[in-house]
Amino acid sequence: MxxxxxxxxxxxxxxxxxxxxxxxxxxxxxxxxxIDFSAGSMLTIAFDTTPQLSELNAELDNLGYGTAIVQETGTEDFMIRLPAITDGEKNSLKAGLTAALGNLTERSFETVDPVxxxxxxxxxxxxxxxxxxxxxxxxxxxxxxxxxxxxxxxxxxxxxxxxxxxxxxxxxxxxxxxxxxxxxxxxxxxxxxxxxxxxxxxxxxxxxxxxxxxxxxxxxxxxxxxxxxxxxxxxxxxxxxxxxxxxxxxxxxxxxxxxxxxxxxxxxxxxxxxxxxxxxxxxxxxxxxxxxxxxxxxxx
The missing domain is CATH 1.20.1640.10 (Multidrug efflux transporter AcrB transmembrane domain)
Structure with a gap:
């Protein structure tokens, strides 16, 4: 023993x-x-032609979202953590990403307010x-x-x-x-x-x-x-x-x-x-x- x-x-x-x-x-x-504890928005997207993570980060920076946090999900989707944005701001962001990186599909979008x-x-x-x-x-x-x-x-x-x-x-x-x-x-x-x-x-x-x-x-x-x-x-x-x-x-x-x-x-x-x-x-x-x-x- x-x-x-x-x-x-x-x-x-x-x-x-x-x-x-x-x-x-x-x-x-x-x-x-x-997002669950500090408020903000989470946008999950997938591109027809998957870009490099560095390319996506660079384009987010160009669009004014340099503080966004991006994670790859393992299924060629990207989860983008953003400050709280409206539906209009989300659509503008998607349009900018589409113009730069190609067609994309929105998988999900959620926003949590501070309360x-x-x-x-x-x-x-x-x-x-x-x-x-x-x-x-x-x-x-x-x-x-x-x-x-x-x-x-x-x-x-x-x-x-x-x-x-x-x-x-x-x-x-x-x-x-x-x-x-x-x-x-x-x-x-x-x-x-x-x-x-x-x-x-x-x-x-x-x-x-x-x-x-x-x-x-x-x-x-x-x-x-x-x-x-x-x-x-x-x-x-x-x-x-x-x-x-x-x-x-x-x-x-x-x-x-x-x-x-x-x-x-x-x-x-x-x-x-x-x-x-x-x-x-x-x-x-x-x-x-x-x-x-x-x-x-x-x-x-």
Missing amino acids: PNIIGKRKLFLSISGALIALSLVFLAVFGLRAG IASQTSRVALIAVALAALGILLYLTYAFRRMPKPMHYGVVAVAAVLHDVLAVLGIFALLAAIFGLEINLVFIIGILAVIGYSVNNTVVIFDRIRENKLRGVAPTFEGVVNRSVGETLIRSINTSLTTIIVVLALMLFVGATIQNLAVVMLIGIIVGTYDSVFVAPAILVIWDNLDRRRLGGRVTA
């Missing part, structure tokens, strides 16, 4: 470095809000907060027959926050490099990461509960280490199979769910690491602190 918990200082140091880097990336690059964008941001934050509260309450109830059931809920929520922060930081770096923006699909990805991370953590915590009741080791640290070892292969296999699916989405679906795939890929990797190497270690550290504070009379 590998002594994973015995190396907790190393794993926690790696986790701490990841969080520190994430905070640096967020401070330096920030997160670019998409809707503000409401969407608020609802997204509430959704994430409610998810964290629900996790805390559920795990506290699920482990109510164990000593200190609140520990399991608090550690699970801490693990979720760890994963979300790491995803945000790494995404900020990738966004700066590839021009990605956060949108509602991004929020869906964050919520999916939360669910995936909690699922992995609960599996390990449940094995800890079973082994504690069976008395498989004389100390809580021994129980946790054995539980992590017994679920390690399951956690890795589950994550690898999910990563394969996410990579397929990234390679073949295109920009429409690009943010979801990127967030899921980062979240699965970070969440698996966190569930196996960080969350159980925090349980042990917390228990050891309680023991020292109360003179060794506490049993986990």
Whole structure:
């Protein structure tokens, strides 16, 4: 049985470095809000003869839309993010692009005003907060027959926050490099990461509960280490199979769910690491602190 918990200082140091880097990336690059959160217009078009991305960007600049953000969808369509424009301005833009680059077809057009964008941001934050509260309450109830059931809920929520922060930081770096923006699909990805991370953590915590009741080791640290070892292969296999699916989405679906795939890929990797190497270690550290504070009379 590998002594994973015995190396907790190393794993926690790696986790701490990841969080520190994430905070640096967020401070330096920030997160670019998409149309769902900052208002604006999104025009999706396809040309009869597909131009180069550089040609389209140059022509948008000539037409007075130099700040527009263009993404290729993987199906020879272009998604153009613009400041909020009217139908008349859209028609003028299409006419200018047609004159310069050839006939085009409008796939879709949507505009989000500032009020809707503000409401969407608020609802997204509430959704994430409610998810964290629900996790805390559920795990506290699920482990109510164990000593200190609140520990399991608090550690699970801490693990979720760890994963979300790491995803945000790494995404900020990738966004700066590839021009990605956060949108509602991004929020869906964050919520999916939360669910995936909690699922992995609960599996390990449940094995800890079973082994504690069976008395498989004389100390809580021994129980946790054995539980992590017994679920390690399951956690890795589950994550690898999910990563394969996410990579397929990234390679073949295109920009429409690009943010979801990127967030899921980062979240699965970070969440698996966190569930196996960080969350159980925090349980042990917390228990050891309680023991020292109360003179060794506490049993986990």
